[in-house]
Amino acid sequence: MKTLRILLISFIILSCMDKKEHIIEKTDPSLESKVERFKERVLKNGDSIAYNRLRIIYGDWSYDGKYRPDLLPYSLLMAEKYNNQSAYHQVYTDIIELNNKGKYHDSLFSNVPLPQKEIALHYLEKGVSYDDVTCIESLIEHYHYENEFEKANSLEIRLRELLPKNIYRTREERLKLDK
Numbered sequence: 001m002k003t004l005r006i007l008l009i010s011f012i013i014l015s016c017m018d019k020k021e022h023i024i025e026k027t028d029p030s031l032e033s034k035v036e037r038f039k040e041r042v043l044k045n046g047d048s049i050a051y052n053r054l055r056i057i058y059g060d061w062s063y064d065g066k067y068r069p070d071l072l073p074y075s076l077l078m079a080e081k082y083n084n085q086s087a088y089h090q091v092y093t094d095i096i097e098l099n100n101k102g103k104y105h106d107s108l109f110s111n112v113p114l115p116q117k118e119i120a121l122h123y124l125e126k127g128v129s130y131d132d133v134t135c136i137e138s139l140i141e142h143y144h145y146e147n148e149f150e151k152a153n154s155l156e157i158r159l160r161e162l163l164p165k166n167i168y169r170t171r172e173e174r175l176k177l178d179k
Contacts, residue, residue, distance in 0.1 A: 031057070042074050046082035055090060072098065079123055088127030089134045095120040106141035128155070131162055 035057060041050035051074060058071045072094040078087035093104050095116050100108045112120065124142070127135025136159050143152035 039070075039074065042078065046078060046084070048078070048082070048084055048086075051078050051084060052086065055086070079126070085127060085130050085132050088123040088130075088132060089138060091123040092120045092135075092138060106138055107145060109142060110145065131158075133159065133162060136162075 035054065038047075038050040038054045038057075041047035042054065054071060054074060071090070075087045075090040075094055078084035079091050095112055096106075096108050097104045099112045099116065109117070109120070121139075121142070124135045124139045128139055136155050140152045140155045140159070143149070143155070
């Protein structure tokens, strides 16, 4: 029931979008045929390699503020039906891009309507339950933007335990590196 609700909401979101703003011109017919084969493999078998190739292709297409929203239904399918860990964060990313003209940053989550926020946070939390570092980092950022510092701090501790000391950076250290 929950899966059906999530898929229904995602298809409603996609059908209500202004398609002109989000469609990218297709320049390589062979690439488009590969995309269609990857989509088919994802739908039929939950093929994680095909899904990751779609993510790479769509990631390239989202360059320069252009976004093609086709990936969201596949991300939802891979997350919900196949528990694909990379899909958990991808759903979150796709929803932010969908509501921000193809732009992604954790701070843009505030522009996402409430029902979609709930879906995005659900998948981030699911990724956190599998110790997915990317999901943990995004949820830390979300908690900071929402002034939920206690929750952010507890996730920082969890992240510190997961990563070796030479890799781990606190939020403050990451922000300094971004400048």
